[in-house]
Amino acid sequence: xxxxxxxxxxxTMAFSLSAQNCSDLFISEYIEGDSQNKGVxxxxxxxxxxxxxxxxxxxxSNGDVYPTDELDLSYVDxxxxxxxxxxxxxxxxxxxxxxxxxVDPELYDMADIAGQGEYGLDPNxxxxxxxxxxxxxxxxxxxLGKIGEDPGEGWTDADSLDYxxxxxxxxxxxxxxxxxxxxxxxxxxxxxxxAFNPAEQWDSLPQNVWQYLGYHECxxxxxxxxYPDYYDYTGIGDFSAAPAKTKMAVYPNPAKVNxxxxxxxxxNIVSVKVYNILGSLVKTYPIDNKSGNIVIETxxxxxxxxxxxxxxxxxTENTQQLIIE
Numbered sequence: 135x136x137x138x139x140x141x142x143x144x145x146t147m148a149f150s151l152s153a154q155n156c157s158d159l160f161i162s163e164y165i166e167g168d169s170q171n172k173g174v175x176x177x178x179x180x181x182x183x184x185x186x187x188x189x190x191x192x193x194x195s196n197g198d199v200y201p202t203d204e205l206d207l208s209y210v211d212x213x214x215x216x217x218x219x220x221x222x223x224x225x226x227x228x229x230x231x232x233x234x235x236x237v238d239p240e241l242y243d244m245a246d247i248a249g250q251g252e253y254g255l256d257p258n259x260x261x262x263x264x265x266x267x268x269x270x271x272x273x274x275x276x277x278l279g280k281i282g283e284d285p286g287e288g289w290t291d292a293d294s295l296d297y298x299x300x301x302x303x304x305x306x307x308x309x310x311x312x313x314x315x316x317x318x319x320x321x322x323x324x325x326x327x328x329a330f331n332p333a334e335q336w337d338s339l340p341q342n343v344w345q346y347l348g349y350h351e352c353x354x355x356x357x358x359x360x361y362p363d364y365y366d367y368t369g370i371g372d373f374s375a376a377p378a379k380t381k382m383a384v385y386p387n388p389a390k391v392n393x394x395x396x397x398x399x400x401x402n403i404v405s406v407k408v409y410n411i412l413g414s415l416v417k418t419y420p421i422d423n424k425s426g427n428i429v430i431e432t433x434x435x436x437x438x439x440x441x442x443x444x445x446x447x448x449x450t451e452n453t454q455q456l457i458i459e
Contacts, residue, residue: 169235173225197284262288262309276322
């Protein structure tokens with residue numbers, strides 16, 4: 135990548151590829167754990183093996199428009215291609231103790247390709263505010279994040295927040311989480327987005343969950359059964375992964391202290407739970423008469439930002455930010 139010089143305009147216009155569904159590699163899982171427990175899973179959505187020659191994994195640190203680290207994905211002699219509907223797992227190679235810790239041996243043993251354990255040569259030193267990309271001959275094949283943007287702690291699905299920091303740190307999806315690409319995604323992101331909302335293509339699991347590494351479920355695969363295994367994950371109690379969301383609308387939002395909020399859903403609502411910015415449950419609204427159109431009282435909720443989790447009778451859930459002012 136000696137000649138790989140980027141400007142923000144070039145990121146958007148000059149080095150993107152025109153992609154077709156189920157035609158090229160993309161990132162299928164992202165591990166942003168504690169210490170040096172970082173890694174990505176890369177999926178082949180095609181019916182043929184794909185050679186790793188020419189592919190690199192790169193990191194853009196803290197809003198940089200120049201790659202901070204790059205890893206030639208074909209540097210391991212024993213891993214030269216990705217089989218059809220299969221994956222390769224790439225993890226941090228930091229096995230020698232330093233001030234920032236080492237990669238967990240369990241995660242390291244799951245790797246097909248380990249980074250070289252050296253800054254500049256191992257993009258798996260990323261944190262939640264670093265964009266991570268796959269390039270092929272310096273062309274963008276897939277991207278997680280937004281190149282040229284430092285989102286603070288990380289990127290979030292909260293539209294009202296451009297910078298996640300301070301008391302809102304916990305809203306970051308890309309830090310302290312495992313992200314799994316939704317099965318409906320059939321190609322990578324091949325141009326720098328205007329805004330990056332991880333919820334559009336990714337599902338979130340807690341930090342240091344890597345039990346789903348090593349395989350990916352995708353609609354490109356003719357054997358896909360329509361129900362990814364991680365939907366059954368229950369390791370975080372109430373915050374378990376769920377199948378597809380049911381559409382809903384919430385208004386007014388922002389709402390007033392001691393006011394009312396109307397929730398309208400495409401299915402009957404069975405429960406509403408409200409969490410504070412620390413992730414603690416502060417109020418539960420049991421629903422006696424199931425309906426897709428309900429009104430809840432905001433009494434007991436002080437001014438601030440909350441997350442409202444709504445469960446529906448079709449066994450799906452939806453979560454939306456609620457602001458009380």
